[in-house]
Amino acid sequence: MLSKALTTIGSRVAVRAAPAAQRINAKSFSSLGYFPGTKLPYVADLAIKDPRENELIPCYRILNEQGDIVEGATDPELGQDICIQMYTNMIRLNAMDNIFYDAQRQGRISFYMTSYGEEAIQFGSASAIRQSDMVFGQYREPGVLMWRGYTLENFADQCFSNKDGHGKGRQMPVHYGSKNFNYQTISSPLATQLPQAVGAAYSFKIAKEDRISVCYFGEGAASEGDFHAALNFAATKDCPILFFCRNNGFAISTPTVDQFRGDGIASRGAGYGIPIMRVDGNDFLAVHEATRKARAFILKENRPVLIEAMSYRQGHHSTSDDSTRYREVAEIKHWKETCDPIDRTRSYLFRRGWLSAEQDQHLRDNERTNVLAALQKAESKGPPSLNTLFEDVYDVKIPHLLRQEKEMLEHVAKYPDHYAAGH
Amino acid sequence: MNAVTSRSSRQVLKSLRRALHSSAVQPAAAASAAALASAPRETVQMNMFTAINDAMRVAMATDPSAVVFGEDVAFGGVFRCSVDLKEEFGADRVFNSPLCEQGIAGFAIGYASTGRTAIAEIQFADYIFPAFDQIVNEAAKFRYRSGGEFNCGKLTFRAPYGAVGHGGHYHSQSPEAYFAHTPGLKVVMPRNPIKAKGLLLASIRDPNPVVFFEPKALYRASVGEVPVGDYVENLGEADIVSRGSDVTVVGWGAQMRVLEEACAYAEEVGISCELIDLQTIFPWDVDTIEQSVRKTGRLVVSHEAPQTGGFAAEIATTIQDRCFLSLEAPIQRVCGYDTPFPLVFEKYYVPDALKNFEAIKKVMDF
Numbered sequence: 001m002l003s004k005a006l007t008t009i010g011s012r013v014a015v016r017a018a019p020a021a022q023r024i025n026a027k028s029f030s031s032l033g034y035f036p037g038t039k040l041p042y043v044a045d046l047a048i049k050d051p052r053e054n055e056l057i058p059c060y061r062i063l064n065e066q067g068d069i070v071e072g073a074t075d076p077e078l079g080q081d082i083c084i085q086m087y088t089n090m091i092r093l094n095a096m097d098n099i100f101y102d103a104q105r106q107g108r109i110s111f112y113m114t115s116y117g118e119e120a121i122q123f124g125s126a127s128a129i130r131q132s133d134m135v136f137g138q139y140r141e142p143g144v145l146m147w148r149g150y151t152l153e154n155f156a157d158q159c160f161s162n163k164d165g166h167g168k169g170r171q172m173p174v175h176y177g178s179k180n181f182n183y184q185t186i187s188s189p190l191a192t193q194l195p196q197a198v199g200a201a202y203s204f205k206i207a208k209e210d211r212i213s214v215c216y217f218g219e220g221a222a223s224e225g226d227f228h229a230a231l232n233f234a235a236t237k238d239c240p241i242l243f244f245c246r247n248n249g250f251a252i253s254t255p256t257v258d259q260f261r262g263d264g265i266a267s268r269g270a271g272y273g274i275p276i277m278r279v280d281g282n283d284f285l286a287v288h289e290a291t292r293k294a295r296a297f298i299l300k301e302n303r304p305v306l307i308e309a310m311s312y313r314q315g316h317h318s319t320s321d322d323s324t325r326y327r328e329v330a331e332i333k334h335w336k337e338t339c340d341p342i343d344r345t346r347s348y349l350f351r352r353g354w355l356s357a358e359q360d361q362h363l364r365d366n367e368r369t370n371v372l373a374a375l376q377k378a379e380s381k382g383p384p385s386l387n388t389l390f391e392d393v394y395d396v397k398i399p400h401l402l403r404q405e406k407e408m409l410e411h412v413a414k415y416p417d418h419y420a421a422g423h
Numbered sequence: 424m425n426a427v428t429s430r431s432s433r434q435v436l437k438s439l440r441r442a443l444h445s446s447a448v449q450p451a452a453a454a455s456a457a458a459l460a461s462a463p464r465e466t467v468q469m470n471m472f473t474a475i476n477d478a479m480r481v482a483m484a485t486d487p488s489a490v491v492f493g494e495d496v497a498f499g500g501v502f503r504c505s506v507d508l509k510e511e512f513g514a515d516r517v518f519n520s521p522l523c524e525q526g527i528a529g530f531a532i533g534y535a536s537t538g539r540t541a542i543a544e545i546q547f548a549d550y551i552f553p554a555f556d557q558i559v560n561e562a563a564k565f566r567y568r569s570g571g572e573f574n575c576g577k578l579t580f581r582a583p584y585g586a587v588g589h590g591g592h593y594h595s596q597s598p599e600a601y602f603a604h605t606p607g608l609k610v611v612m613p614r615n616p617i618k619a620k621g622l623l624l625a626s627i628r629d630p631n632p633v634v635f636f637e638p639k640a641l642y643r644a645s646v647g648e649v650p651v652g653d654y655v656e657n658l659g660e661a662d663i664v665s666r667g668s669d670v671t672v673v674g675w676g677a678q679m680r681v682l683e684e685a686c687a688y689a690e691e692v693g694i695s696c697e698l699i700d701l702q703t704i705f706p707w708d709v710d711t712i713e714q715s716v717r718k719t720g721r722l723v724v725s726h727e728a729p730q731t732g733g734f735a736a737e738i739a740t741t742i743q744d745r746c747f748l749s750l751e752a753p754i755q756r757v758c759g760y761d762t763p764f765p766l767v768f769e770k771y772y773v774p775d776a777l778k779n780f781e782a783i784k785k786v787m788d789f
Contacts (some may be wrong), residue, residue, distance in 0.1 A: 134537070168570035177569050184536065185569035189560045195529025196536065196561070203537040206515045207488070213533075225553070229526030236521055392571040393606050395630040398659070398706040 057266045059310055060290060061280035065338055067347025076289050080354045086127055086284055087349055088363060090119040090342045093143050095367040096152060097315070099375060100159060104173075104319040108379065109159045111173045115140055117282070117314030120341030121246055123147055124287025125309075129214050129242070129295055134200050135183045136193035136215040139174055140246065144216070148181040152371055156378030163384045168392070190221040194230030194243070198304075201239035205302065212298050213241040219308075220251020222265045231272040234304040242294050243274075243306040246281065248313035253326040266308035274304050281309030282341040285348070312339060386412070466648035471641045474616035474649045475504045475581075478623040479542060481653050483512050486540050488577075489627070491517045493527055493544030501546060502583055502642050528554035528580070532562050535578035535632075542627055548584035548636055549593040555601070562632040563607030576630035581623070583639035584612070585677045585727055586773050591766040597676075597728035597759075602634045603705040603737070609633040609658060610704040612676035616647045621656030622702060629658055638677030645680075661708035663715070667697035670783050671715040673724045673738060675701040678774070682725055685779035694787055704734055712738065713745045720751035721786040725774050730758035752789035755782040 033040040062073045069075050097114040104112040115122065122143025129135075135144055142155065154166070158176050161169035166177050167185060177185030184193065184200075197215035204211050221227065222245060234241050245265045249256055262268065269276035275297065279290040287309055294305040312335040316323040323332070349355035390397055390405040397405070412419045469477065483489045491505055491512075497519045499506030509517035520527050524545055531543035545551045551558070558580065566574040586595050602610045611626050611633055613619035619637065626633035638645075664679065665686065674682045679700050686696040697715050701707055716722050722742055724735035735756040743754060757774040765772050 136533075166570060166572065167568055170570065171568050175568070177572060179569075179572040185565075185573055187561065187564070187568060189556060192529060192557060192561050195526045195557070196533030198526075199530035199533025199535070199541070200537050201533075202530070203488075203534045203539050206490075207537075207539070225525055226529055226557075229521075229523045229529060232521045232523065233526045233530050237518070392567045392569075394609075394706075395566070395574075395576060399709070400706050 051262060051267070054263065054267075056263050057276070057278045057308075059278050059280050060286050061283045062285040062289065063280075063283045063344055063348055065344060067344050067349075067351055076285055078285070078288065080352070082127060083345075083349060083352070084354060086123040086288075087342075087345050087355070088367075089123050089143060089146055090284075090345060091363055092152070092367045092370070093119055093122070093146055094342060095364070095371045096142075096155060099368070099371045100156075100173075101315075101319065103159075103375060108375075109173050110161075111319055112159065113139055113174045113318045114315035115143060117312050117335065117339075117341065118246055118248060119143060120284035120287055120345065121244075121281045121309045121311060124284040125214070125216075125244060125291040125307075128288045128291035130211065132182060132209075132211045133295075134197070134204070134211065134213050136197040136200070136213060137183070137186055138190065138193070138217045138221060138246075139186050139188075140218065141216045142174065142176060145176055145178060145181060145183045148178070148183065150176065150178055150181060150183075152374035153377055154178075156374045157381065160378045160381070161383060162378055162381035164381055165378075165384075168384045168388050191217055191224035191226035191230075193217070194221075194224075194226050195233055197243075198230050198234045198237070198239050198241055201234065201241035201304075202237050205238070205240055210299070211240075212295060213239070214244060215241060216244045216246060218251060219245060219247040219249075219256060219265055220254060220259055222268075223251075223259055231268070231274055231304070231306070235272045235274050238302050239304055240298045240302060241304045242291070242298060243304060244291070245306065245308045246311060247308050248281075248311045250313050250317070250323070250327070252317045252321060253323070255327075264308055264310075266306065269306040274306050276306045276308065278308045278310065281311030282339050282344060284341060284345050311341075314340070464650045464654075465652075466650050468646060469616045469620075469649040470643050470646045471613075471616050471619050471637065472503050472643065474620040474647075475623055475637060476506055476508070477649065478620040478627070479505065479508060480511065481620075482540070482542065482624060482627045483508065483516065485653065486627075488539035489516070489542060490534065490540070491542045491544070492520050492530075493581075494520060494522055494546045496544050500544065502639060504581070504637075504642075505544070524550055524553040525557055528557035528562070531578050531580070532557060532565065532575045532632075535575035536565070536573055538577065540577040540627060541575075542579050542581065545580060545582040547594055547596075547639075548582040548598050549596045551580070551582055551598060551634075554580075558602070558608070558632075558634065559605045563605045565607075565632075567607060574630070575632055577627075578632045579623075579626045579629075579635055580633070581635045581637060583642070584636040585638045585640055586764070586769060587640045588769065589766065590764070590769075592763050595764040595769070597636070597726060599634075599636060599675075599704045599726075600728055600732055600734045600737075603707075603734050607632065609706065610636070611658060611702065612636045612638070612704060613702065614638070614676055614679040614700050615641070615645045616649050618656060618662070618700075618702065620649055621654050622658070624653070625655040625658050628655065633658075636676065640677050641680070656702070659703045659706050659708060661711040662700045662702055663711065664698040664700050665696070667695040667719065669695045669719055670721040670723060670786055671697045671699065671712065671719045672779070672783065673699045673701055673712060673722065674726060675704060676727075678725055678727055681774070681776050682779055684776035685725075685783060688776060688780040689783045692784070694783060696783065701738075707734075707738070709741055709745070712742060716742050716746045717749045720749050722746075722750070722754045723757060723779065723782045723786060724754065725757040725779050725782075727759050727773060729761045730756055731761050733758050752786040755786055757782045 126144040126147035157165035159173035175186040197213040201213035266276045266278040390401045496505040531541040534541040613622045739754040
């Protein structure tokens, strides 16, 4: 029985292993090495297999920098409506970034992070998954939530920590979330959401729900131990999850050359037995197509997929960062001028005749007006009431918290002037 | 000291130990209490690991979403706690994870975030630290940070903890104080099979993430008549194991066996101890300890973990604040020393019965 099983596995592995052996011109024997869980061809020549000799994993694109279909590519023909919708959202996110960034500079909100340069990643992918798919983000994916219907006012409410904001003013700005939109609340510790997304995917799988987890993270976060944990768990438990890496070249000041020495993040998939795709993150059509294909594969095969979207972080890391201290202004300018995903999308729309310069200007003015209105409205709302400080630590307020709440309220009542309402 | 080593005192200890490890169960749920009052519950003799196994079996049978996973749980676990569960509930619900504690914790949180029940095992409490970030920054804050929109409350981490005679640095630790310092978590430690089953079922069903530390020294050593079927013990409630009038002695988990012995020594010299099992380390039952100390005027708290920053410090400070006018002597802490847990000197390191006996005499003689 055992030997029969071994023979069966042996023939399968031998077929799979043969091309690899040929590639490295190894002198292989007819015999195979039998080890627990695997079977390997033996070789007689000792060679170091250096990944630097591997060809780089190519980057899939549909549109070039001018918004033209590149040679050999096929326009997926998504249609005017969805393309215009994606572009509109890009403009909206860009307007929100511009105005919220300035609001932080004026001290009206405490913190902000822009998405400059990564708009195509967000809307290209968000438009290719289902609303029921559970999204676990890092922090530079507000567009995914925007695509699902989170309003400018929702965003502003969270950033102003007002009484209507998600999270009751407890987390820093840009830590959005929405149960209605299946978008799990953002938290600051990097990569922690990766194994969580795998656990959620496993839940969907064994409950036979027709949905996947989609987990976004940057190339810096992929250095965390939780990245390793997540990919390995996802592979061994055959989880329906899409790992979506935003490789934008920098983790705060750290360039990728200080982050890893392999072929980016995509090359790591093979080691975990996870299928991968690498895509031009500034090409909204390519991102959409890759994500669409990945989702179908994930559900059909019940296996994870890893997408690495290549891009460039055009903005500072956050409002607490001045990125010109570690990279040239000329470099930023180059990417902004030649590789901007919004410009590329607009060029495509112009070429298709789906957008005129006039309509474009109107759209921009309109979104700017909407963002300003949302900002003003959010700013005028008061903070959450003070007793919410002790809510939601547990499902109910435990006696310890009731005692501490009472102490605090009595103290505040004693010194009301010092603890003025609001911020 | 003669009394301590005499044959008669050993016999007393034996009977006391029996009593401690087979104490009658208090049905926690009011509804089931009424049903139980009429007919005595059927029980079966179990040790700690079979009681824990039984608790998980009940949890899985009553909640189809419940999964049990961790390193080596599929074949029954290195301490036999998950034995036969895979055969009973299927490989989708009882499965091995890769060897990675942060992955186990993160996976459990994500699974629970979809509203389903995750029972995750960390093989030894000593190895829970790679999961510390997931437990402290993620699980504990999940509900709070989302304003209640998301939670991972249907999540329980089980981990064997504590001295085992030869566990050295990494098979002996008692990390409860680290977790008690984290708002959003509950920390539970049972002392015998009856409590283990009832408290574990309560932990699994509690709508908050719970860290459940099992005294591995008692997996086989502690035997009791465990109620058959489904029952829970209330979390957040201490259990008065024996009534007394001179000194309040507080501990939890495996240390209760040591304290029982110490209280027997004290009894021999005419000191009446009120022994209390805290059971839930956080949120802990302040009122029960406070009432006891108001009566006795003296408090000894003991745990295996190192003294500095140990949970005894929290209890001592709170009780000192609550019972200042009742206290007749300084509160004594009898704990592990502030060293890593040693191998060859374990006997000297642990806060054993004699060290506790000395502390009890000290608060009496003050």
